[in-house]
Amino acid sequence: MRIVSLNDVERVPVRMAGASGVERQLPIGAADGTPSHSVRVFTLAPGGHTPWHEHPWEHLNYAIAGEGEIVAADGTAHPFAAGDFALVPPGEKHQYRNTSRRRPFLLLCAVPKEHE
Amino acid sequence: MRIVSLNDVERVPVRMAGASGVERQLPIGAADGTPSHSVRVFTLAPGGHTPWHEHPWEHLNYAIAGEGEIVAADGTAHPFAAGDFALVPPGEKHQYRNTSRRRPFLLLCAVPKEHE
Numbered sequence: 001m002r003i004v005s006l007n008d009v010e011r012v013p014v015r016m017a018g019a020s021g022v023e024r025q026l027p028i029g030a031a032d033g034t035p036s037h038s039v040r041v042f043t044l045a046p047g048g049h050t051p052w053h054e055h056p057w058e059h060l061n062y063a064i065a066g067e068g069e070i071v072a073a074d075g076t077a078h079p080f081a082a083g084d085f086a087l088v089p090p091g092e093k094h095q096y097r098n099t100s101r102r103r104p105f106l107l108l109c110a111v112p113k114e115h116e
Numbered sequence: 117m118r119i120v121s122l123n124d125v126e127r128v129p130v131r132m133a134g135a136s137g138v139e140r141q142l143p144i145g146a147a148d149g150t151p152s153h154s155v156r157v158f159t160l161a162p163g164g165h166t167p168w169h170e171h172p173w174e175h176l177n178y179a180i181a182g183e184g185e186i187v188a189a190d191g192t193a194h195p196f197a198a199g200d201f202a203l204v205p206p207g208e209k210h211q212y213r214n215t216s217r218r219r220p221f222l223l224l225c226a227v228p229k230e231h232e
Binding site: 001002003004005006007009019028033034035036037039043057058060062066067070072078079080083084085086088089090092094108110112 | 117118120121122123125142144148149150151152153155160173176178180186188194195196198199200201202203204205206208210224226228
């Protein structure tokens with residue numbers, strides 16, 4: 001088995017178009033032999049956000065720390081903060097935003113390993 | 117999309133043989149339309165533990181709160197506490213234990229939805 005502390009996982013800036021103030025970690029990935037899904041953690045700086053985009057695979061989310069929101073396909077922003085879980089189905093447009101002015105927003109996001 | 121707070125998810129005692137002081141929640145499951153994997157949360161009371169067992173599917177774990185350990189196939193206990201991630205591969209024997217005398221140990225555990 002693999003056990004790793006989030007603090008010991010490399011944190012890499014996300015350069016994707018439409019992303020701002022986002023860093024990514026990969027505590028469980030294809031290189032660790034995961035059979036199906038990988039687990040990423042995104043850290044959004046205050047005011048940071050991911051792209052508002054869609055793709056044909058799901059997201060399984062847990063909000064680890066901080067407070068934010070998920071923008072749905074119709075543009076509605078749903079509160080999403082520490083202790084909340086979310087399922088974003090395949091093909092549904094979505095965006096994660098940090099709504100705090102002071103604290104980072106940490107988000108667990110599991111996806112099929114092909115898209116880690 | 118589905119967003120739910122862990123506090124709003126029903127908590128059910130685990131009656132499985134070999135489990136002690138364990139409750140289960142299912143924030144993301146087959147009934148929510150998850151395509152592949154479900155997300156459970158186990159709360160282990162102080163001194164509580166899951167069975168020491170194996171099965172032909174993986175666990176993707178994140179320790180949400182508290183402190184515990186994972187017992188591996190060879191009987192070695194590996195520390196596993198808040199902020200840690202674990203991958204237990206298919207077929208590898210494992211057990212989760214709460215090592216605190218005072219606090220609950222909360223554990224996220226994603227599995228194929230057929231085994232939620």
